Structures are given as structure tokens and as C-alpha cells.
């Protein structure tokens with residue numbers, strides 16, 4: 001079903017079904033007329049509650065991959081707490097040449113200062129501010145940005161009771177956060193006291209402002225805007241529980257709505273989950289991040305498995321004699337447990353594992369951008385992969401991920417400059433990455449779409465070269481190019497989920513052209529009639 005087009009008359013539709021958000025109508029009359037049909041598929045999820053997860057979502061029916069589960073408008077969005085000065089209208093990085101004519105905060109332009117998200121919120125509050133702190137350093141964090149999303153949330157109280165109530169149903173984890181002395185004190189000074197005593201917001205008591213800070217900490221989602229990471233707080237999206245291998249994937253529209261789709265088929269009754277952390281981190285790092293930022297211990301099946309479901313994303317190479325085994329934590333849910341070899345008696349305390357990982361991270365951080373980036377990353381891979389850590393260790397996979405994109409896109413290493421051996425290297429990196437992603441980011445996920453896109457380029461150029469050098473027959477070329485076409489179609493289906501102005505959306509648009517190009521080669525070289533892909 002297409003959102004934006006009425007299923008009854010095919011005219012433009014802007015009244016979205018408020019229960020499932022997956023269909024829009026031109027009028028209430030057509031919505032009523034369509035209900036008999038739509039009720040078969042409406043209400044895709046149910047909200048449940050238990051002592052472990054609090055509120056969470058489950059599938060109300062079988063859901064196919066790619067189906068929209070939620071299309072949620074934000075209650076508030078804006079700069080993350082710890083941010084350098086950015087425009088409060090378009091969220092671009094600033095150089096300080098323009099300031100809002102009313103509140104005097106740095107912005108981009110008049111049109112940005114008139115954006116309702118700014119003009120109707122902090123702009124009004126800061127105009128009343130007795131002495132607004134001056135922003136003059138545009139590189140480092142400035143404390144005033146810690147209050148922006150909080151103010152935008154607080155303003156809901158007098159603007160929309162319904163949205164204010166939705167916000168107040170969220171989990172703030174106040175008791176835990178109160179125990180985090182440094183965080184609580186910083187919030188108290190930089191936000192609570194600043195808003196109450198300097199911005200005339202005494203009508204909100206201290207607990208209320210701390211709770212709003214908690215709602216934002218626990219429930220907000222990172223969103224990308226013009227290459228800057230900001231955050232949004234969504235009343236329904238925030239209900240999804242976390243799982244380190246989730247069954248959904250989300251994208252953000254130009255007007256900051258969050259669209260959540262099933263990345264894999266979800267069975268009726270199954271929990272609908274998202275990932276609160278970075279899927280390409282190891283278990284120790286993911287669990288620590290979740291504990292510190294979302295205040296719970298993740299015990300999902302990936303976290304509980306010493307080998308991270310056979311991927312070995314955290315496994316260390318055993319260094320005892322000529323042992324070929326790997327060290328993994330016997331019980332990864334106990335962060336202090338010794339790591340033991342799967343092939344000999346060797347044991348390693350977790351501190352030593354962390355020291356080794358820290359040292360490799362330092363080596364990675366020391367690598368500079370530029371023409372020697374690719375060889376430097378390859379050298380690091382050669383030094384550590386299967387020598388100190390498993391070839392799928394998350395640090396190795398992070399290098400593999402970078403290399404899968406860098407070959408063919410870096411000055412001096414553009415796709416036409418690459419030898420067939422280097423194209424094969426790109427192919428290998430894409431395949432190694434996809435093998436891991438198939439387990440930890442399965443289905444229709446952005447990173448899989450992008451990696452399939454990179455793989456198509458390597459295969460396409462290898463096939464063309466080999467055919468030109470008579471190392472491949474026309475039939476073999478055809479087989480290879482059919483694989484390339486399939487990769488392009490699969491990648492496009494995923495990348496089209498992203499906004500057209502994002503890097504992924506731009507790639508999705510160019511894929512039609514790539515498909516036509518491949519079809520032309522098939523037509524000219526493989527002696528077949530033209531195909532009609534769109």
C-alpha cells in the first residue's frame with residue numbers, strides 16, 4: 001500500500017490511518033469505505049508490559065520483511081546533549097557569521113531562525129533569559145545545547161496535553177541516574193538551574209526537568225541531519241525493546257518522522273525489537289554502552305553466546321605454543337570472567353583481553369586519512385587478523401568494512417585504477433563482511449544494502465576485464481552479470497528506504513542507471529535480447 005495515495009480513488013492522500021500509519025486517504029469518507037478491506041491488515045503491533053522490559057511491542061500478525069511497522073512523528077528533536085554549536089533550524093555546523101535576531105544564538109540564516117522548532121521553543125525562552133551565555137567557540141561543546149531538546153519537550157506541557165502525557169509515560173530511570181553523581185550534578189547546573197533561575201522556567205519543578213532529561217537520555221534515537229548527528233524522541237518508536245540482533249530497521253524522513261520497517265519476517269506474537277547500540281561492536285563494548293546509557297544488562301542470545309553466534313566478533317587468538325584455538329569468555333554475561341581457549345587449557349583474564357583490544361584500537365586511531373590509508377589498513381589487518389585476534393574480531397571487521405568501501409572510492413585507488421587482484425581484494429572484503437552481517441544485521445538493513453552495492457562494483461569490473469582479456473566466455477560473463485544485476489536490485493530495494501537526500505538515497509537513485517548499463521553490456525557482449533529491468 002502506498003502512503004500518500006488514496007487506495008479508493010488513487011488521489012493524493014494526507015489522512016493517515018492513525019492505528020497503523022501504513023495507508024493514507026484523501027477523505028474520512030474514503031477511509032470509512034476502505035475499512036472492511038484495511039481492517040484485515042491494520043494494527044500491526046500490540047503494546048505489552050512486563051517487569052523486565054517495561055512496555056514493549058509484539059507483532060499482532062505475521063509481518064513480512066520490508067513492511068512499515070511504525071511511521072512516527074517526533075515529540076521533539078534537536079541537538080544531542082554533548083554537541084558543538086549547530087544551527088537550531090537546519091542543524092548544520094556553524095561558523096558564527098549569523099545570529100538569531102531575537103534570542104541571539106548562532107544560526108545559519110533568517111529562514112532557519114523562523115523554523116517553528118526553534119522560533120516556538122528555545123527562542124522564546126532564551127529571549128527571556130537574563131544573560132544568555134555567549135557562543136564564540138564553534139569547534140567545542142557548549143553547555144547551552146544541553147538544554148535545547150529539554151526545552152522543546154517542556155514546551156509540550158502548555159501546547160499539547162496529549163503529547164505531554166505521552167512523554168511522561170516514558171521511562172526516565174531517575175533512581176539510577178540520581179546515583180550517577182557527576183551526570184546528575186551536570187544536569188542540575190547546566191539545565192535545571194539554568195532554565196529555572198535564568199530563563200524564568202520556575203513553573204517546572206526540579207524533578208520535572210530532571211525527568212525530562214531522563215526521558216531524553218533513555219528514549220531518544222540518533223538521527224542524521226546534514227551529516228550531523230542530532231536526536232529525536234518518538235512516542236511509539238521508543239516502545240521497542242532492545243536486542244543485539246533486532247528484527248527492524250529505521251530511516252528518517254526529511255520532516256524528521258521515523259519510519260520503522262521489518263528487516264526480516266516477524267511472526268505473530270514475536271517481540272518487535274531495535275538495537276540501542278552499535279551492532280559492529282563486541283559483546284563487552286555493547287553491554288557496557290547499554291548499561292551506561294540505557295541502564296540495563298542486555299542478556300540477548302548474542303550477548304549470552306561466547307562466540308557471538310559463531311561470528312567470533314570478540315574472539316582472541318590463543319598465543320600458547322602452536323595452539324590454533326581462540327579465547328572466548330565462558331560466560332559472557334559475567335564481565336569479569338576469565339577467557340578460555342577452545343582448544344587447550346590456556347586462560348586469560350579479561351583485563352588482558354581489554355589491554356590487547358585497546359592497543360589495536362590505538363594503532364587504528366593512529367592511521368591517517370589520505371592516499372596511504374588503504375595500505376595502512378591492509379598492514380594492520382595482516383598484523384592482527386588470525387595472529388592476535390580472530391579474522392572476524394570486531395576491530396578486524398571494522399577495518400574490512402572501511403576497506404570494502406575505500407577500494408574504488410579513494411584518490412589514487414579509484415575503480416578504474418584497481419588491478420584485477422585489488423578488485424578481488426575488494427570483493428573478498430565485501431563477502432567477509434556480508435557473512436558476518438547475515439548473522440548480526442540480517443535482512444533488509446542499510447549496511448547490507450551498501451555492502452551489496454560495493455560488491456556489485458567489484459564483480460562488474462572483474463567480469464568486464466576478464467571478458468576483454470579473453471579470460472571469460474560470453475556465457476560466463478552473462479552468469480556474472482546476472483549476479484551483478486541481482487545485487488543491484490537487492491541493494492536498491494533496501495537503500496530506497498532512506499530519504500533521497502541522504503548518501504544512501506542518492507546511491508539508490510543511481511542504481512537504475514547502473515542496471516541499464518549492465519543490461520547494455522549483456523546485450524552487446526552476451527548476444528541476448530535486452531532485458532526490461534526498471
Ligand SMILES: C[S@@+](CC[C@H](N)C(=O)[O-])C[C@H]1O[C@@H](n2cnc3c(N)ncnc32)[C@H](O)[C@@H]1O
Pocket residue numbers: 052053054055056169170171173218219238239240241242243294295296297298299
Ligand atoms: C527506550 S525505553 C523502551 C520502553 C520502555 N520499556 C517503557 O516502558 O517506556 C528503554 C528501556 O526499556 C527497558 N528495556 C528495553 N530493552 C530491554 C532489554 N532487552 N532488556 C531489559 N530491559 C530493556 C530498559 O528499562 C530500558 O532502559
